[in-house]
Amino acid sequence: MTTPKPPCHALAFKRRLLAWFRREGRDLPWRRTRDPYHVLVSEFMLQQTQVARVTQYYGRFLNRYPTIKALAKARPKAVREAWDGLGYYRRAANLHSLAKTVERDYGGKIPTRPAELRRLPGVGAYTAGAVLAFAYEQPAAVVDTNVERVIRRAFHTRCATDAAASRKITETASALQPKCGRTAWEFNQALMDLGAMICLARSPRCLQCPVRPVCKTGRRTK
DNA sequence: ATCCTGGCGC
DNA sequence: GCGCCAGGAT
Numbered sequence A: 001m002t003t004p005k006p007p008c009h010a011l012a013f014k015r016r017l018l019a020w021f022r023r024e025g026r027d028l029p030w031r032r033t034r035d036p037y038h039v040l041v042s043e044f045m046l047q048q049t050q051v052a053r054v055t056q057y058y059g060r061f062l063n064r065y066p067t068i069k070a071l072a073k074a075r076p077k078a079v080r081e082a083w084d085g086l087g088y089y090r091r092a093a094n095l096h097s098l099a100k101t102v103e104r105d106y107g108g109k110i111p112t113r114p115a116e117l118r119r120l121p122g123v124g125a126y127t128a129g130a131v132l133a134f135a136y137e138q139p140a141a142v143v144d145t146n147v148e149r150v151i152r153r154a155f156h157t158r159c160a161t162d163a164a165a166s167r168k169i170t171e172t173a174s175a176l177q178p179k180c181g182r183t184a185w186e187f188n189q190a191l192m193d194l195g196a197m198i199c200l201a202r203s204p205r206c207l208q209c210p211v212r213p214v215c216k217t218g219r220r221t222k
Numbered sequence B: 001a002t003c004c005t006g007g008c009g010c
Numbered sequence C: 001g002c003g004c005c006a007g008g009a010t
Helices: A010-024 A036-046 A051-064 A068-073 A076-082 A089-105 A114-119 A125-135 A145-155 A163-176 A181-197
Strands: none
Touching: A010 A163, A010 A181, A036 A051, A036 A089, A036 A125, A051 A076, A068 A089, A076 A089, A114 A125, A125 A181, A145 A163, A145 A181
16 A cells, blocks of 8 residues: 555646756755765754754764764764764764664665664654665655645645644655656655745745645645 | 653744 | 754654
């Protein structure tokens, strides 16, 4: 039951979103790599910190720990120092523990199976999806609160924000996935950028939105 | 379904 | 200071 039918306007939505992303999408350091460890580091940082700040600390951290093996061998105090300035130090400890687990149990290779990813410390549904989509280029839904808002406004305008609604939205995000992995990577990054740049929580910029003509919400806005 | 966490905006 | 947010955990 992994492929429900795409909602109407799905094709137009994807075409418009991808075209916009190829023009306007942000060029971020962690989008220039497919190294699963590097992607994971960026996602752990992004869980708690805005993009502008992560761009500074991401490079610094990877300079110190360029590989998962290097991180696995590090002393806890050093890892904590490499994380300095980002806060939420529990996540640094989780990342460190994750590195040791992956070294010991998976020969240093970050797993590709969702169930295995989810067992790693600090990895929930969101981060597992991000690794699959952004490192392994798989058509996996990556639904953070920004993306959830985009999908809700575009396709589910009259549904609420409770847990059941979230499930529905994740289903829609899955159904929308392009089959081609490379395109799925772009599509998921594009959803992120739309949520961060246009489909803002408080005041969406519908007039600048590339999918407005096919959006259940924006279509009506003036 | 509900709780927990901790930095940040108000 | 207090409550919010955004994820993970249980």
